Amino acid sequence: MIKKGIDVSVWDGNIDFNAVKANGIDFVIIRAGYGSHSSGIDKLFEQNYYRAKKANLNVGAYWYSYAKSTKDALLEANTCMNAIKGKQFDYPIYLDVEEPYFFTNGKEFCDSIITTFCNELEKYKYFTGFYMSLDYLKEYVSPTVSSRYSVWVADYANKLNYNGPYGIWQYTSNGSVNGIQNNCDLDYGYVDFPSIIMKGGFNGYLSSNNTPPSSDIDSIAREVIDGKWENGEERKKRLTAAGYNYNEVQKRVNELLQ
Secondary structure, eight states, rough: EEEEEEEEEEGSSSSHHHHHTTOOOEEEEEEEESSGGGGOOTTHHHHHHHHHHTTEEEEEEEEEEEOSHHHHHHHHHHHHHHHHHTTOOOSSSEEEOOOOOHHHTTHHHHHHHHHHHHHHHHHTOEEEEEEEEEEHHHSSSHHHHHHEEEEEEOSSSSSOOOOOOSSSSEEEEHHHHHHHHOSSEEEOOOOOHHHHHHTTTTTTOOOTTOOOOOOHHHHHHHHHHHTTSHHHHHHHHHHHTOOOOHHHHHHHHHHHHH
Protein backbone atom coordinates (compact mmCIF):
# COMPACT_ATOMS: atom_id res chain seq x y z
CA MET A 1 0.00 0.00 0.00
CA ILE A 2 1.36 3.42 -0.98
CA LYS A 3 1.92 5.78 1.96
CA LYS A 4 1.67 9.56 1.77
CA GLY A 5 4.45 11.64 3.21
CA ILE A 6 6.06 15.05 3.51
CA ASP A 7 9.59 16.23 4.19
CA VAL A 8 10.20 19.34 6.25
CA SER A 9 12.84 21.61 7.75
CA VAL A 10 13.09 24.87 9.64
CA TRP A 11 12.04 26.63 6.42
CA ASP A 12 8.55 25.15 6.76
CA GLY A 13 7.98 27.09 9.96
CA ASN A 14 5.90 26.08 12.94
CA ILE A 15 3.99 22.95 11.91
CA ASP A 16 0.74 21.62 13.35
CA PHE A 17 1.44 17.91 12.98
CA ASN A 18 -1.97 16.91 14.30
CA ALA A 19 -3.50 18.75 11.34
CA VAL A 20 -0.93 17.13 9.04
CA LYS A 21 -1.94 13.68 10.31
CA ALA A 22 -5.65 14.49 9.95
CA ASN A 23 -4.99 15.50 6.34
CA GLY A 24 -4.05 11.91 5.47
CA ILE A 25 -0.27 12.09 5.80
CA ASP A 26 1.36 8.88 7.06
CA PHE A 27 5.02 9.81 7.43
CA VAL A 28 7.38 12.76 7.65
CA ILE A 29 11.10 12.97 6.84
CA ILE A 30 12.58 15.72 9.01
CA ARG A 31 15.80 17.58 8.32
CA ALA A 32 18.13 16.89 11.23
CA GLY A 33 20.73 19.33 9.94
CA TYR A 34 23.54 19.96 7.49
CA GLY A 35 27.31 19.96 7.23
CA SER A 36 29.91 18.69 9.67
CA HIS A 37 29.44 20.98 12.68
CA SER A 38 26.85 20.91 15.46
CA SER A 39 25.89 24.47 14.52
CA GLY A 40 24.25 22.91 11.46
CA ILE A 41 21.60 21.06 13.45
CA ASP A 42 18.21 22.24 12.20
CA LYS A 43 16.77 24.78 14.65
CA LEU A 44 13.36 23.07 14.63
CA PHE A 45 14.56 19.47 14.46
CA GLU A 46 13.82 18.64 18.09
CA GLN A 47 10.44 20.35 17.98
CA ASN A 48 9.48 18.74 14.69
CA TYR A 49 10.56 15.29 15.84
CA TYR A 50 8.66 15.27 19.13
CA ARG A 51 5.55 16.91 17.73
CA ALA A 52 5.43 14.50 14.79
CA LYS A 53 5.84 11.54 17.12
CA LYS A 54 3.13 12.86 19.42
CA ALA A 55 0.81 13.11 16.41
CA ASN A 56 1.49 9.39 15.69
CA LEU A 57 3.24 10.03 12.40
CA ASN A 58 6.00 7.71 11.26
CA VAL A 59 9.26 9.66 11.25
CA GLY A 60 12.52 9.55 9.30
CA ALA A 61 15.34 12.09 9.03
CA TYR A 62 17.73 13.55 6.49
CA TRP A 63 21.09 15.26 6.65
CA TYR A 64 22.00 17.79 3.94
CA SER A 65 25.54 17.20 2.75
CA TYR A 66 28.28 19.70 1.99
CA ALA A 67 31.00 17.04 2.05
CA LYS A 68 33.93 17.63 -0.29
CA SER A 69 35.85 14.53 0.72
CA THR A 70 35.24 11.20 2.40
CA LYS A 71 36.75 12.73 5.54
CA ASP A 72 34.01 15.36 5.45
CA ALA A 73 31.38 12.67 4.87
CA LEU A 74 32.59 10.83 7.95
CA LEU A 75 32.40 14.00 10.02
CA GLU A 76 28.89 14.64 8.74
CA ALA A 77 27.85 11.11 9.66
CA ASN A 78 29.03 11.54 13.23
CA THR A 79 27.49 15.00 13.56
CA CYS A 80 24.23 13.58 12.27
CA MET A 81 24.32 10.69 14.75
CA ASN A 82 24.98 13.10 17.58
CA ALA A 83 21.85 15.01 16.56
CA ILE A 84 19.58 11.97 16.27
CA LYS A 85 20.84 9.79 19.12
CA GLY A 86 18.33 8.78 21.74
CA LYS A 87 15.47 8.94 19.24
CA GLN A 88 13.54 6.32 17.32
CA PHE A 89 12.98 6.60 13.59
CA ASP A 90 10.48 4.53 11.61
CA TYR A 91 11.92 5.55 8.24
CA PRO A 92 15.56 5.62 7.10
CA ILE A 93 18.18 8.24 7.85
CA TYR A 94 19.02 9.81 4.48
CA LEU A 95 22.00 11.73 3.17
CA ASP A 96 20.71 14.59 1.00
CA VAL A 97 23.01 14.95 -2.02
CA GLU A 98 22.23 18.07 -4.04
CA GLU A 99 25.18 20.47 -4.23
CA PRO A 100 26.41 20.94 -7.86
CA TYR A 101 30.04 20.06 -7.10
CA PHE A 102 29.03 16.49 -6.25
CA PHE A 103 28.17 15.93 -9.89
CA THR A 104 31.02 17.89 -11.43
CA ASN A 105 33.31 15.58 -9.45
CA GLY A 106 31.70 12.55 -11.05
CA LYS A 107 30.21 9.17 -10.24
CA GLU A 108 33.12 7.77 -8.26
CA PHE A 109 33.11 10.81 -5.99
CA CYS A 110 29.35 10.61 -5.39
CA ASP A 111 29.59 6.90 -4.66
CA SER A 112 32.38 7.49 -2.14
CA ILE A 113 30.50 10.21 -0.24
CA ILE A 114 27.28 8.20 -0.02
CA THR A 115 29.07 4.99 0.93
CA THR A 116 31.20 6.65 3.63
CA PHE A 117 28.22 8.35 5.27
CA CYS A 118 25.88 5.37 5.11
CA ASN A 119 28.44 2.80 6.21
CA GLU A 120 29.33 4.86 9.28
CA LEU A 121 25.69 5.06 10.34
CA GLU A 122 25.20 1.36 9.71
CA LYS A 123 27.96 0.60 12.23
CA TYR A 124 25.60 1.99 14.85
CA LYS A 125 22.51 0.11 13.66
CA TYR A 126 20.94 2.85 11.57
CA PHE A 127 18.94 2.02 8.45
CA THR A 128 20.32 4.40 5.86
CA GLY A 129 19.86 5.77 2.37
CA PHE A 130 20.33 8.83 0.22
CA TYR A 131 18.25 11.48 -1.54
CA MET A 132 18.95 12.67 -5.07
CA SER A 133 17.16 14.10 -8.09
CA LEU A 134 16.33 11.55 -10.77
CA ASP A 135 18.60 12.80 -13.57
CA TYR A 136 21.63 12.90 -11.27
CA LEU A 137 20.76 9.55 -9.75
CA LYS A 138 20.77 7.92 -13.18
CA GLU A 139 24.09 9.43 -14.19
CA TYR A 140 26.17 9.86 -11.05
CA VAL A 141 25.42 6.89 -8.79
CA SER A 142 26.55 3.38 -9.65
CA PRO A 143 24.04 0.49 -9.60
CA THR A 144 26.11 -1.06 -6.82
CA VAL A 145 25.46 1.92 -4.54
CA SER A 146 21.86 2.59 -5.59
CA SER A 147 20.97 -1.04 -4.88
CA ARG A 148 22.92 -1.14 -1.61
CA TYR A 149 21.19 1.72 0.24
CA SER A 150 17.62 2.96 0.37
CA VAL A 151 16.90 5.45 -2.43
CA TRP A 152 14.71 8.53 -2.02
CA VAL A 153 14.38 10.00 -5.49
CA ALA A 154 13.06 13.44 -6.50
CA ASP A 155 11.27 13.86 -9.82
CA TYR A 156 8.48 16.38 -10.28
CA ALA A 157 6.38 14.53 -12.83
CA ASN A 158 3.12 12.63 -13.11
CA LYS A 159 5.01 9.34 -13.34
CA LEU A 160 8.43 8.33 -12.09
CA ASN A 161 10.59 7.05 -14.95
CA TYR A 162 13.15 5.06 -13.00
CA ASN A 163 13.79 1.32 -13.22
CA GLY A 164 16.15 1.02 -10.26
CA PRO A 165 15.13 0.25 -6.67
CA TYR A 166 13.69 3.06 -4.57
CA GLY A 167 11.63 3.43 -1.43
CA ILE A 168 10.34 7.01 -1.60
CA TRP A 169 9.45 9.28 -4.50
CA GLN A 170 9.33 13.03 -3.88
CA TYR A 171 6.93 14.10 -6.59
CA THR A 172 6.43 17.81 -5.95
CA SER A 173 7.81 20.75 -3.97
CA ASN A 174 4.60 22.69 -4.41
CA GLY A 175 2.23 20.67 -2.27
CA SER A 176 -0.42 21.89 0.13
CA VAL A 177 -1.03 20.17 3.47
CA ASN A 178 -3.14 21.30 6.40
CA GLY A 179 -0.94 22.36 9.31
CA ILE A 180 1.80 23.84 7.11
CA GLN A 181 1.40 27.47 6.14
CA ASN A 182 3.41 27.44 2.91
CA ASN A 183 3.80 24.98 0.07
CA CYS A 184 5.81 21.88 0.96
CA ASP A 185 7.44 18.77 -0.50
CA LEU A 186 5.17 15.76 -0.97
CA ASP A 187 6.28 12.13 -1.16
CA TYR A 188 4.99 8.65 -1.84
CA GLY A 189 6.39 5.73 0.14
CA TYR A 190 6.47 2.26 -1.40
CA VAL A 191 8.26 0.22 1.28
CA ASP A 192 6.98 -0.80 4.70
CA PHE A 193 9.94 0.77 6.45
CA PRO A 194 8.38 0.78 9.96
CA SER A 195 8.02 -3.01 9.95
CA ILE A 196 11.52 -3.58 8.54
CA ILE A 197 13.16 -1.13 10.92
CA MET A 198 11.34 -2.21 14.08
CA LYS A 199 11.74 -5.94 13.43
CA GLY A 200 15.40 -5.46 12.56
CA GLY A 201 16.12 -3.36 15.61
CA PHE A 202 17.32 -0.35 13.61
CA ASN A 203 17.13 3.41 14.27
CA GLY A 204 16.80 3.22 18.04
CA TYR A 205 14.43 0.24 18.13
CA LEU A 206 15.41 -3.05 19.73
CA SER A 207 14.28 -6.31 18.14
CA SER A 208 13.59 -9.38 20.23
CA ASN A 209 16.94 -10.74 19.12
CA ASN A 210 18.90 -7.64 20.08
CA THR A 211 20.56 -6.66 23.29
CA PRO A 212 20.99 -3.03 24.34
CA PRO A 213 23.91 -1.07 22.87
CA SER A 214 27.35 -2.27 23.87
CA SER A 215 28.54 1.00 25.39
CA ASP A 216 29.26 0.32 29.08
CA ILE A 217 27.21 2.00 31.78
CA ASP A 218 30.19 4.00 33.00
CA SER A 219 30.70 5.63 29.59
CA ILE A 220 27.02 6.48 29.22
CA ALA A 221 26.89 7.86 32.76
CA ARG A 222 29.77 10.19 31.94
CA GLU A 223 27.94 11.34 28.81
CA VAL A 224 24.92 12.10 31.01
CA ILE A 225 27.10 14.16 33.34
CA ASP A 226 28.46 16.03 30.30
CA GLY A 227 24.90 17.00 29.39
CA LYS A 228 24.59 14.84 26.26
CA TRP A 229 21.35 13.12 27.32
CA GLU A 230 19.32 16.12 28.61
CA ASN A 231 17.65 16.11 32.07
CA GLY A 232 14.66 14.73 33.96
CA GLU A 233 11.96 12.95 32.00
CA GLU A 234 13.61 13.86 28.71
CA ARG A 235 16.79 12.05 29.81
CA LYS A 236 14.77 9.00 30.85
CA LYS A 237 12.92 8.95 27.54
CA ARG A 238 16.10 9.22 25.45
CA LEU A 239 18.06 6.61 27.39
CA THR A 240 15.16 4.17 27.28
CA ALA A 241 14.64 4.73 23.55
CA ALA A 242 18.34 4.02 22.97
CA GLY A 243 18.03 0.69 24.81
CA TYR A 244 19.67 1.57 28.13
CA ASN A 245 18.35 0.80 31.61
CA TYR A 246 17.61 4.27 32.92
CA ASN A 247 17.79 3.28 36.61
CA GLU A 248 21.19 1.63 36.18
CA VAL A 249 22.60 4.61 34.30
CA GLN A 250 21.23 7.12 36.81
CA LYS A 251 22.57 5.08 39.71
CA ARG A 252 26.06 5.22 38.19
CA VAL A 253 25.69 8.97 37.55
CA ASN A 254 24.91 9.51 41.24
CA GLU A 255 27.91 7.39 42.25
CA LEU A 256 30.28 9.35 40.00
CA LEU A 257 29.01 12.66 41.37
CA GLN A 258 29.55 11.71 45.02
